[in-house]
Amino acid sequence: MTAAAPAPTAPAPSGSAPAPNRALALERARIDKSTSGPVLFFFGSAVLWLLAGTLLGLIAAIQLHSPAFLAGFSFMTYGRVWPAYQQTLIYGWASQAGIGVGLWLLSRLCRVEMKFGGVLIVAGLFWNIGLSVGVLQLVCGVTSGVVGMELSGGAAGIMFIGYALVALWAAMIYGFRRQGPSYVSVWYLLAAFLWLPWAFGLGYLAQHLPGLQGVLKNVIASWASHSLVTMWITGVGLAAAYYLIPKVINRPIFSYNLASIGFWSWLIFGGLTSMVRLSGGPIPAWLVTVSIAAHILLIVQIVTVTANLVLTMQDQYHMVYHSPTIRFTFFGAISFSLASVVSLLMSLRSVDGLVHFTDATYAVDLMFIFAFFSMAMFGAIYYIMPRLVGCEWLSASMISLHFWGAAYGGGMVILVLLFGGLYHGATMSDPETLFSQVIESYYPFHVGRTIGLVILALGQLIFGLHFLLMLLRIGQPGGQATLFAPIQEDFHS
Amino acid sequence: MNRSMPLFTGVIGSFAISLAAIVLVPKSQIGALQPQITEDEGKITDIFPIENRGIAEKGRAIYAANGCYYCHSQQVRDPQNGTDLVRGWGERRTVARDYLFEEPPFLGANRFGPDLSNVGSAKWRNEPEGETRKPARRDAAWHLLHLYYPRAVITQSIMPSYRYLFEQRKVSGQRSVDALPVVAPKGADYEIVPKAEAKALVGYLLTLDRSHPLQEVKSAAAAPAAAAVPAAK
Numbered sequence: 001m002t003a004a005a006p007a008p009t010a011p012a013p014s015g016s017a018p019a020p021n022r023a024l025a026l027e028r029a030r031i032d033k034s035t036s037g038p039v040l041f042f043f044g045s046a047v048l049w050l051l052a053g054t055l056l057g058l059i060a061a062i063q064l065h066s067p068a069f070l071a072g073f074s075f076m077t078y079g080r081v082w083p084a085y086q087q088t089l090i091y092g093w094a095s096q097a098g099i100g101v102g103l104w105l106l107s108r109l110c111r112v113e114m115k116f117g118g119v120l121i122v123a124g125l126f127w128n129i130g131l132s133v134g135v136l137q138l139v140c141g142v143t144s145g146v147v148g149m150e151l152s153g154g155a156a157g158i159m160f161i162g163y164a165l166v167a168l169w170a171a172m173i174y175g176f177r178r179q180g181p182s183y184v185s186v187w188y189l190l191a192a193f194l195w196l197p198w199a200f201g202l203g204y205l206a207q208h209l210p211g212l213q214g215v216l217k218n219v220i221a222s223w224a225s226h227s228l229v230t231m232w233i234t235g236v237g238l239a240a241a242y243y244l245i246p247k248v249i250n251r252p253i254f255s256y257n258l259a260s261i262g263f264w265s266w267l268i269f270g271g272l273t274s275m276v277r278l279s280g281g282p283i284p285a286w287l288v289t290v291s292i293a294a295h296i297l298l299i300v301q302i303v304t305v306t307a308n309l310v311l312t313m314q315d316q317y318h319m320v321y322h323s324p325t326i327r328f329t330f331f332g333a334i335s336f337s338l339a340s341v342v343s344l345l346m347s348l349r350s351v352d353g354l355v356h357f358t359d360a361t362y363a364v365d366l367m368f369i370f371a372f373f374s375m376a377m378f379g380a381i382y383y384i385m386p387r388l389v390g391c392e393w394l395s396a397s398m399i400s401l402h403f404w405g406a407a408y409g410g411g412m413v414i415l416v417l418l419f420g421g422l423y424h425g426a427t428m429s430d431p432e433t434l435f436s437q438v439i440e441s442y443y444p445f446h447v448g449r450t451i452g453l454v455i456l457a458l459g460q461l462i463f464g465l466h467f468l469l470m471l472l473r474i475g476q477p478g479g480q481a482t483l484f485a486p487i488q489e490d491f492h493s
Numbered sequence: 494m495n496r497s498m499p500l501f502t503g504v505i506g507s508f509a510i511s512l513a514a515i516v517l518v519p520k521s522q523i524g525a526l527q528p529q530i531t532e533d534e535g536k537i538t539d540i541f542p543i544e545n546r547g548i549a550e551k552g553r554a555i556y557a558a559n560g561c562y563y564c565h566s567q568q569v570r571d572p573q574n575g576t577d578l579v580r581g582w583g584e585r586r587t588v589a590r591d592y593l594f595e596e597p598p599f600l601g602a603n604r605f606g607p608d609l610s611n612v613g614s615a616k617w618r619n620e621p622e623g624e625t626r627k628p629a630r631r632d633a634a635w636h637l638l639h640l641y642y643p644r645a646v647i648t649q650s651i652m653p654s655y656r657y658l659f660e661q662r663k664v665s666g667q668r669s670v671d672a673l674p675v676v677a678p679k680g681a682d683y684e685i686v687p688k689a690e691a692k693a694l695v696g697y698l699l700t701l702d703r704s705h706p707l708q709e710v711k712s713a714a715a716a717p718a719a720a721a722v723p724a725a726k
Contacts, residue, residue, distance in 0.1 A: 268510065270507070
């Protein structure tokens with residue numbers, strides 16, 4: 001029952017016949033026009049939340065090495081800012097960037113003009129209002145108390161109404177599709193768009209269901225918050241990578257069969273990996289064993305996706321020097337493979353015993369959210385925005401600065417947390433080391449995280465500014481993409 | 494077009510598999526746990542765990558609202574999963590039954606602070622046995638001062654000050670019995686007294702004691718007692 005489909009026209013490289021090409025180009029322009037309102041709305045809100053989240057993240061990071069920072073204000077205490085940061089990052093930035101990119105990709109790949117886009121803007125308003133309420137509640141001390149699912153039921157409910165409309169529209173676009181056998185990106189998108197309400201809805205609903213006592217609440221919350229990363233965020237990120245890389249380098253993906261194998265192994269095993277979060281905890285031990293097994297079986301996906309994307313890029317690596325979209329997206333694709341491998345290693349009991357309760361586990365989340373997903377979304381936004389606003393990005397140097405800020409800053413945060421986590425775990429598992437010494441000697445890692453976050457924040461500020469300029473139509477005239485360096489013909493075999 | 498069926502079946506199937514494995518089977522396995530009841534000649538002599546009521550319940554809400562669980566776990570783990578027992582954070586690992594009445598359990602995800610599963614127990618320690626620099630017994634007064642200014646009692650602490658749970662009052666006549674042994678920022682004729690929230694939070698912390706033997710956990714220290722507990726539904 002594989003959906004392996006030869007999709008010859010999928011990310012259609014421009015052929016040579018001029019007449020049908022022109023018709024296709026006109027059709028693409030019509031589709032972009034129909035999606036521009038809602039997609040720009042989701043992108044805009046996502047960027048605002050990204051900047052707000054970066055600020056919250058910086059506050060929390062500084063407080064870890066300088067606990068006097070903003071101390072004494074209840075709404076700025078670490079235990080409130082930290083969850084606000086996490087929720088902002090996942091639901092404000094990542095999910096909305098994902099919805100925007102997902103809707104645009106779906107319309108393009110299904111070759112459907114979006115109808116009643118205004119409803120999607122209403123949906124986005126619901127999502128943003130619900131999230132704002134939830135984050136304000138968090139800093140005021142209203143929380144569900146469950147790590148990963150902290151928003152209040154009311155806030156989550158408002159967001160869910162908004163998301164239901166998005167899912168309905170996504171289903172309609174797919175229903176009205178004019179493209180033949182669907183492309184691998186469409187599979188990932190549909191799975192992701194359906195997994196989000198499923199995990200999010202059930203995760204929050206379960207907090208209020210009677211009859212779920214004690215640690216079952218933690219089990220469900222871990223399942224839901226982990227699935228949002230492994231299914232929703234990963235699904236959209238891979239859909240974007242599978243679309244953008246072949247599209248920009250102008251050749252079909254290496255193998256549709258590999259893509260299909262990767263997709264199905266992800267779909268089956270991805271939803272089972274979550275219990276590693278409670279490894280060693282007061283839950284049935286077999287649950288953790290199932291998740292470790294699922295992690296190991298996911299090797300199939302890691303290998304196939306990596307091979308497919310890398311082989312598609314073969315001989316075209318020079319494109320990372322030219323195309324911003326490729327540089328960001330390929331960085332994201334490679335990060336996906338690395339993140340998956342690190343995640344697999346950390347699921348193993350011997351490693352988990354060392355790094356559980358340290359920043360290393362959080363570093364894996366960041367590898368998925370920052371290094372893989374966010375980079376793929378930046379790549380997609382750099383590709384999509386010119387098609388929606390009608391002008392090209394103003395400055396290649398700004399894009400370049402954004403990339404280096406995101407790559408160096410984000411990379412530094414992740415490395416600091418990974419090695420910090422190993423160090424934290426090693427000192428904690430040595431009973432001779434006083435716990436206060438464990439914490440005291442961790443100080444350099446806390447400082448390192450802050451430095452990394454500052455670099456990351458600078459990159460994101462530049463991106464935010466560049467994005468604002470695009471919204472104001474301040475850019476280069478449309479037609480010729482803004483590249484880091486011109487592509488020379490002799491390279492372009 | 495005609496390939497939608499396998500795709501949607503697959504997606505729905507992936508929901509079903511993951512829901513069944515991660516949620517439904519565990520629910521059937523541990524969803525109907527009951528407290529352990531010890532009977533002696535027909536009379537109930539002991540029930541564990543019991544529900545938090547009164548000040549402990551209020552304090553629990555303060556613990557949640559301020560996100561204490563982002564740095565403090567409440568789960569004691571086996572020796573193969575860490576040094577919790579050696580560090581003095583508990584006498585046995587914690588199990589699902591310990592959390593029966595917790596809405597929700599604060600299992601925690603990171604340890605920038607020590608585990609608090611048993612912080613209310615007199616045996617709880619965060620220093621090796623025989624450590625001379627060991628702070629005074631962690632009673633209510635210690636916890637209040639620690640919440641107000643953590644570095645007053647543990648110099649290396651990175652815990653934030655929760656001084657918004659305290660108020661600064663002008664001393665009228667005698668000092669309050671609750672006043673902290675610190676100099677108030679406003680001057681000598683002022684005193685720092687805990688608000689109801691701080692008292693409730695400390696009340697909650699002092700109830701945290703999961704050292705009670707349970708039949709499903711082997712505990713080096715409490716093995717005979719646990720063995721004597723008759724099985725109860």
